[in-house]
Amino acid sequence: MNIDKKIATRESYGKALVELGKENENVVVFDADLSTATKTNLFAKVFSNRFFDMGIAEQNMMGTAAGMSTCGKVPYVSTFAVFAAGRAYDQVRNSICYPNLNVKICATHAGVTVGEDGATHQMLEDLSLMRTLPNMTVMCTSDDIQTKWAVKEIAKLNGPVYLRLCRLTTPVIYDENTQFEIGKANQIGDGTAATIFATGVTVAEAIKAQEKLKENGINVRVVDMHTIKPIDEEMIVKCAEETDRLISVEDHNIIGGLGSAIAEVLTNKCPKKLERMGINDTFGKSGKAEELMKYYGIDCESIVGKFIQNN
Amino acid sequence: MKITETKELKKMANEIRKAIIKQVYTANSGHPGGSLSIADIMAVLYFNELNIDEKNPNWEYRDRFVLSKGHCVAALYSALALRGFFEIEELDKFRKIDGKLQGHPDMKKVPGVDMSTGSLGQGISAAVGMAIAGKLDNKGYRVYTILGDGEIEEGEVWEAAMSAAKYKLDNLCVIVDNNNLQIDGTIEEVMSSYPIDEKFRSFGFDVLTIDGHNFYEILFALKKAKEIKDKPTCIIAKTIKGKGIPFMENKVEWHGKAPNEHEYNEAMMFLGTD
Numbered sequence: 001m002n003i004d005k006k007i008a009t010r011e012s013y014g015k016a017l018v019e020l021g022k023e024n025e026n027v028v029v030f031d032a033d034l035s036t037a038t039k040t041n042l043f044a045k046v047f048s049n050r051f052f053d054m055g056i057a058e059q060n061m062m063g064t065a066a067g068m069s070t071c072g073k074v075p076y077v078s079t080f081a082v083f084a085a086g087r088a089y090d091q092v093r094n095s096i097c098y099p100n101l102n103v104k105i106c107a108t109h110a111g112v113t114v115g116e117d118g119a120t121h122q123m124l125e126d127l128s129l130m131r132t133l134p135n136m137t138v139m140c141t142s143d144d145i146q147t148k149w150a151v152k153e154i155a156k157l158n159g160p161v162y163l164r165l166c167r168l169t170t171p172v173i174y175d176e177n178t179q180f181e182i183g184k185a186n187q188i189g190d191g192t193a194a195t196i197f198a199t200g201v202t203v204a205e206a207i208k209a210q211e212k213l214k215e216n217g218i219n220v221r222v223v224d225m226h227t228i229k230p231i232d233e234e235m236i237v238k239c240a241e242e243t244d245r246l247i248s249v250e251d252h253n254i255i256g257g258l259g260s261a262i263a264e265v266l267t268n269k270c271p272k273k274l275e276r277m278g279i280n281d282t283f284g285k286s287g288k289a290e291e292l293m294k295y296y297g298i299d300c301e302s303i304v305g306k307f308i309q310n311n
Numbered sequence: 312m313k314i315t316e317t318k319e320l321k322k323m324a325n326e327i328r329k330a331i332i333k334q335v336y337t338a339n340s341g342h343p344g345g346s347l348s349i350a351d352i353m354a355v356l357y358f359n360e361l362n363i364d365e366k367n368p369n370w371e372y373r374d375r376f377v378l379s380k381g382h383c384v385a386a387l388y389s390a391l392a393l394r395g396f397f398e399i400e401e402l403d404k405f406r407k408i409d410g411k412l413q414g415h416p417d418m419k420k421v422p423g424v425d426m427s428t429g430s431l432g433q434g435i436s437a438a439v440g441m442a443i444a445g446k447l448d449n450k451g452y453r454v455y456t457i458l459g460d461g462e463i464e465e466g467e468v469w470e471a472a473m474s475a476a477k478y479k480l481d482n483l484c485v486i487v488d489n490n491n492l493q494i495d496g497t498i499e500e501v502m503s504s505y506p507i508d509e510k511f512r513s514f515g516f517d518v519l520t521i522d523g524h525n526f527y528e529i530l531f532a533l534k535k536a537k538e539i540k541d542k543p544t545c546i547i548a549k550t551i552k553g554k555g556i557p558f559m560e561n562k563v564e565w566h567g568k569a570p571n572e573h574e575y576n577e578a579m580m581f582l583g584t585d
Contacts, residue, residue: 028447052443052478060470063436064443070418070426071444072371090430091467095437099418099427 001207006169007144009200010108013165014039016151017076021047024155030065030077032058037167038078038108058083062091062103069101074155080114081107081123081164085130096160097133104154106163110140111251112284112292113168113201122284128256130162131229137182138229140164140258142203143173146226149180157182164200166251168289171204173224185232187239191219194245194307197236199225199258202249202298209303218307225258233265240270247275247306249298254278275306312365312394314358317526323393324354328555329582330389330402336575338406341414344565346386348490348523348550349457355529356455357390365395368422374452375441377426379434380459380488381415382567387424388412396423432465434458435485439471442483442543453537457486461493463504469514475543476515483543484536485516488523490552492563511545523548556581 021027021043028050035041035053044051054061058079065075077084084107085092096103107126114122131138137157141147147165154161173188180186185197189210198206206222213220221243223235240246246266248259259276266272279296293299314320327350335341357363361374378387385405392399404410411420415429425441428434438456445452458468475483487507495501504510508518517539521528529548536544552566553559556578570578 049447054474055470055477057467057470057473059432059467060436060439060474063433063467063471064440064474067377067426067437067440067442068444069440070375070437071441071448073444073447075440091433091436094427094430095433 001204002172005172007172008167008169009141009144009147009165010039010167012144012147013106013108013151014042016148017043018046020152020155021050024074026072026074027155028052028068028073028075030054030061030075032056032061032079032083034079040078058088059091062088063095065103066095066099066101069103074102074104076104076106078106078108080121081110081126082121085123085126085162089129093133097135100135100159102158102160104161104163106151106165108165109167110164111166111201112279112296113166113251113289115167115289115292116286118286119283124253124279124284125256126162126164127228127252127258128260131261135159136229137161137227139182139227140200141226142200142224143170145172145174145176145178146180150226153182166201168201170201173204173207180226183227183230183232185235186224186226187235188222188224189220191221192243193218194220194247195223195239195243196220196303197223197225197246197248197258197262199228199250201251205293205298205300206249206303208300212300212304213307216308228258228261231261231265233269236262236265237270240266240272245275246272247277247303249277249303251293251298252278253281255281277302312358317530320354320358320526323358324351325582326393327354327386327389329579330392331385332556332570332575332578332582334385334388334402334405335569337403339569340406341385341569342382342567343385343570344492344552344559344562345380345459345488345490346383347554347556347559348552349383349386349488350555351524351526352457352486352529352548353386353390355526355533357394359530360533361455362452365423368396372450372452375425375438375454377434377438377454377456378416378428379438379456380431380462381428381434384414384416387416388421391421391423397421431459431462432467435468435471438483439475439480442475442480443478445482446478446480453482453484455484455486457488459493460487460489460491460498460504460507461501463487463507464502472511472514472516479541480543481540484533485543485545487545487547488550489547490550492552492561492566494563494566496563507547516543516545518545518547520547520549523550524554
């Protein structure tokens with residue numbers, strides 16, 4: 001992991017979209033007056049005829065994308081996660097998921113790491129809402145390399161996808177040639193003291209914690225759960241069998257997100273205690289992203305604190 | 312299978328009405344009132360206006376139709392079955408567990424259904440997307456959508472209307488079934504969407520108001536809509552909920568109720584058996 005090279009996954013998304021636009025002329029991009037923030041403006045500059053700014057009207061944006069997908073287009077739809085998964089939930093459910101349409105919802109500004117804008121803009125329920133929708137694939141990528149891969153890879157799936165992206169700049173974790181697969185988690189390290197399941201912005205925090213713990217003689221593994229649905233059951237069971245403790249950490253409500261998804265697998269296949277770290281069923285608040293991660297207990301230090309008291 | 316004579320279109324509309332009543336009666340569930348109010352328009356769309364092929368339901372150059380007021384799907388299934396998209400006997404399984412005809416339109420289960428709808432206000436957005444795609448690919452097809460006058464209380468309708476004007480969708484024809492009744496009462500009592508014409512006009516549409524049961528006016532309005540350039544058209548069809556069955560006409564209780572055996576026989580008598 002390169003701690004000095006930081007890129008926000010929304011930025012990686014914008015860049016990957018331009019590349020995808022060159023490769024696939026059926027790709028069209030929608031935004032709801034947030035293209036400079038979601039980075040779809042990068043696509044708009046190159047492919048103005050395939051970019052649709054639908055204004056501050058997310059519900060119609062989802063429905064329009066759904067209609068366009070029935071005509072062979074591959075719409076990538078972006079806005080902040082709170083509006084994509086929240087405001088337009090019914091459109092995502094009935095106009096996109098029910099007819100299993102080929103719409104890729106790439107939602108930025110998820111989690112408390114939105115920072116200063118505060119609770120109304122910090123989406124903490126989207127993984128929960130999106131993963132309970134039949135037909136939906138749910139992803140949450142952790143770095144630049146993985147995000148660029150995911151943006152292109154989801155175009156190969158014929159069906160709806162929710163890709164959760166973040167505003168905060170985070171370290172580049174992977175090498176250029178790292179292999180990923182939708183539905184297959186990436187294991188980092190093979191420590192057996194614990195497994196730390198993370199997704200999105202918390203993966204880098206978990207890796208930092210892994211390094212600190214190692215200095216203290218505690219060897220843990222990190223599992224990057226970039227696909228929340230379909231979840232990698234095999235990896236969860238393997239880690240439950242191979243490691244002493246299981247911890248999940250996410251920038252999301254502890255209800256319904258990554259931790260819940262893992263707990264569902266454990267309950268069915270390999271009952272074992274899971275310590276869920278996340279936003280403890282509350283709304284967020286204003287502050288700097290890093291301060292908020294510490295405040296809500298989802299940063300590196302909080303993870304280390306699970307192992308070393310008075311850390 | 313194009314019908315040009317209004318007399319014949321009227322006969323087809325009567326067949327659609329009979330199929331609507333039979334479906335709702337057999338299912339003992341459904342929405343007869345609003346299905347009957349659009350029966351004449353559906354007859355014109357499916358037997359005169361739409362460029363479609365029942366042998367090739369997914370033909371990429373076909374005209375699209377989105378029933379935004381999805382609960383009136385009995386009218387759509389009737390038109391599709393009569394047009395030959397599927398066997399007429401399938402209508403007997405409307406809303407039943409072993410049938411494909413869901414309670415609201417399902418594009419994945421029923422040939423000829425271009426968009427799944429049911430949650431009000433969403434169909435018009437899908438129609439906008441289809442119309443934009445048609446323009447993008449220069450395919451020349453047209454997109455039609457029918458909305459209820461209660462449905463247009465949904466905010467999404469006006470989001471969609473704005474976008475239809477922005478993208479100059481002259482290949483989009485929005486039809487409002489103005490039967491003046493919604494579940495809880497008249498449009499004025501519940502939440503007035505009037506004046507509908509001025510609203511759509513101010514949102515950038517060319518607006519035509521017609522008698523939705525007069526075949527000459529329906530045909531004329533659809534022809535006129537094709538001549539309008541650089542903006543979408545809205546046809547406001549003044550209709551009667553329950554049209555064709557006197558005891559159902561203008562009665563809000565027939566929005567979502569099935570007739571009993573006596574009422575069914577009486578209704579079929581009004582429509583004539585042959």
